Amino acid sequence: MKRKIAFMFINASMTKPRRMVMDFESGEMITVGVKNYDMACEEAKKLAQEGILLLELCGGFGTIGHAKVSEAVLGKMQVGVVRFDNHPGYEGLSGDTKWL
Template structure:
């Protein structure tokens, strides 16, 4: 059976806009379909994870290294599938900070 997974990463919001953007794209291989989703907050990540499981039938979620312990816990509690995380104590895409220091 083919694995359907989501990878959620944090990105900066578009400047000059109040509404956070969400970006997504599928990468499909013979063994894995991976939905990459870019979000601009932990709140948006929770919603994106729930939607990936409910609407896209993803059976696991992987979070980028920008998610701190608190952000990972928020997403993990929001879905009933395994959640993994790439680890950075400080993330270069978040100006060398953890998402916990920005979003939590």
């Protein structure tokens, strides 16, 4: 059985979730783009149902976004995060300030 992992990024220009799958011998890496925290939670639930072992969130998610996604998957997979408390792509704002 292939090992499946995922990475999720957040960008306001996304009108719907976008997925890309990188398939390699021992597993898959699924990249998912979402518009906001609500969409992230819905997509994370789907990933958990698909048997994804872990989800890593991009630095655009703040601590609240990380908590929301972690809560949404009900412990069915591990959720980690790349951390930028002052994200350089958001003019030094945190993800929580940008998305909430």
